[in-house]
Amino acid sequence: MLNDLVLAGSSAVGAAVIVGGGWGALRLRRRSAPLRRPEPEVAPEPDGRVSPAPGVAPPATAGVAQAPPADAGAAPDAPPAEAPLADDQVAAPAPTAPALTPTPVPQATEAPAAPVTEAPAPERPRLRDRLGKARSLFGGYLGAVRSRDRIDESTWEALEEALILADVGAESTAGLLEDLRRQVRSDGVSSPEELVARLRDDLVARLQADRSLALEEGVTNVWLLVGVNGVGKTTTIGKLARRECAEGRSVVVAAGDTFRAAAADQLATWAERAGAELVRGNEGGDPGAVIFDAVQHAAAKGADLVLADTAGRLHNKVNLMEELKKVRRVAERPPGKVTEALLVLDATTGQNGLTQAKQFAAAVGVTGVVLTKLDGTAKGGIALAVQTELGIPVKLVGIGESATDLVEFDPVEFVDALVAPEV
Numbered sequence: 001m002l003n004d005l006v007l008a009g010s011s012a013v014g015a016a017v018i019v020g021g022g023w024g025a026l027r028l029r030r031r032s033a034p035l036r037r038p039e040p041e042v043a044p045e046p047d048g049r050v051s052p053a054p055g056v057a058p059p060a061t062a063g064v065a066q067a068p069p070a071d072a073g074a075a076p077d078a079p080p081a082e083a084p085l086a087d088d089q090v091a092a093p094a095p096t097a098p099a100l101t102p103t104p105v106p107q108a109t110e111a112p113a114a115p116v117t118e119a120p121a122p123e124r125p126r127l128r129d130r131l132g133k134a135r136s137l138f139g140g141y142l143g144a145v146r147s148r149d150r151i152d153e154s155t156w157e158a159l160e161e162a163l164i165l166a167d168v169g170a171e172s173t174a175g176l177l178e179d180l181r182r183q184v185r186s187d188g189v190s191s192p193e194e195l196v197a198r199l200r201d202d203l204v205a206r207l208q209a210d211r212s213l214a215l216e217e218g219v220t221n222v223w224l225l226v227g228v229n230g231v232g233k234t235t236t237i238g239k240l241a242r243r244e245c246a247e248g249r250s251v252v253v254a255a256g257d258t259f260r261a262a263a264a265d266q267l268a269t270w271a272e273r274a275g276a277e278l279v280r281g282n283e284g285g286d287p288g289a290v291i292f293d294a295v296q297h298a299a300a301k302g303a304d305l306v307l308a309d310t311a312g313r314l315h316n317k318v319n320l321m322e323e324l325k326k327v328r329r330v331a332e333r334p335p336g337k338v339t340e341a342l343l344v345l346d347a348t349t350g351q352n353g354l355t356q357a358k359q360f361a362a363a364v365g366v367t368g369v370v371l372t373k374l375d376g377t378a379k380g381g382i383a384l385a386v387q388t389e390l391g392i393p394v395k396l397v398g399i400g401e402s403a404t405d406l407v408e409f410d411p412v413e414f415v416d417a418l419v420a421p422e423v
């Protein structure tokens with residue numbers, strides 16, 4: 001069970017609270033100067049989504065955060081169960097300081113350290129093992145192409161069908177095939193085996209891009225995750241928090257999906273497992289305020305990174321996209337800097353992902369895509385469509401629901417997982 005810490009002085013800035021994680025729960029420091037909550041810039045949503053009236057903080061829960069459910073497994077979309085949390089991950093409650101009155105925060109008492117058992121580092125899951133569906137579709141077509149004795153029109157038709165079914169998209173497919181036809185003509189390629197090899201090289205070449213995730217010195221880095229509902233934003237934040245904490249970074253997770261209380265509960269469970277801190281607001285509260293508080297808190301602690309969750313929104317809802325722009329502007333207030341705006345796309349949704357990517361890119365300047373649920377689809381080709389048609393690289397891929405099921409997108413590994421014959 002988690003104890004929630006009310007961020008000292010938070011009443012001056014609203015109702016965001018910190019839920020202690022592994023590394024920082026006992027080291028919360030009071031902010032030296034009171035912070036101002038940014039003015040809400042968007043009107044209440046006509047579709048039922050509630051934004052607080054200007055200047056009004058979200059309804060306080062008596063200064064105490066809603067605790068995540070005792071049985072995290074019962075929370076909707078809770079991360080898959082792992083080893084239970086150690087007692088020493090439970091934070092001691094800190095008293096709430098009165099607004100605007102700096103008072104020293106009493107030292108929290110250190111809980112007795114529980115014996116630490118080193119879990120063996122989990123192996124990085126291999127794309128090849130998780131792309132079974134995509135492989136059987138794409139690989140099936142390519143196997144048929146390979147087994148022919150020459151390249152003819154039906155060979156091209158089979159390739160086109162495979163690429164379209166894999167969701168590479170009409171434009172990218174046409175570009176790829178045109179390029180391959182040119183190569184076949186100019187280099188006198190006659191073997192289908194060689195043709196597939198060239199397709200493989202072409203796919204890899206088209207997927208080349210800088211996929212690093214930016215972390216700058218001297219600012220509070222914010223990685224903002226955006227996307228439509230249910231694509232895997234919260235899960236990806238949980239996986240990222242785990243990964244970044246495991247690499248020794250101090251991470252604050254911001255529960256910017258204030259639309260559903262369950263979303264913050266879901267994130268609380270992930271954050272606690274990862275050893276990250278969570279800043280959350282109240283249901284229906286201003287997401288910008290939560291992100292703002294998270295950035296300020298991270299800056300005060302010298303944390304490396306804020307992972308900011310946002311509510312799912314349809315890319316064609318103008319008011320919700322305006323809200324997202326505002327969240328981004330708030331996150332950019334110094335010392336905050338949005339060094340990554342990651343669009344989370346569900347690989348199973350296919351070409352609609354392209355439309356989503358266009359709209360989100362226009363609203364928040366997407367720096368990369370996280371392609372989730374690649375484990376459950378034959379349609380991984382959307383990675384190519386997003387990159388070649390929109391110039392946005394896929395930086396990470398989700399290949400399962402567990403904390404370790406997030407890997408960097410490696411084009412060679414990805415293409416070979418699809419194209420290479422069975423060994």
Ligand SMILES: Nc1nc2c(ncn2[C@@H]2O[C@H](COP(=O)(O)OP(=O)(O)O)[C@@H](O)[C@H]2O)c(=O)[nH]1
Pocket residue numbers: 077227228229230231232233234235236312344372373374375376397398399400401405
């Ligand atoms: N198979 C699979 N499921 C995933 C992956 N990423 C997320 N999910 C599942 O997708 C569902 C929605 O995820 P969630 O993070 O709540 O989506 P959000 O609404 O965008 O925050 C959950 O059941 C997740 O476990 C993935 O890479 N693979």
Ligand SMILES: [Mg+2]
Pocket residue numbers: 233234235257263309310312
């Ligand atoms: Mg979510």
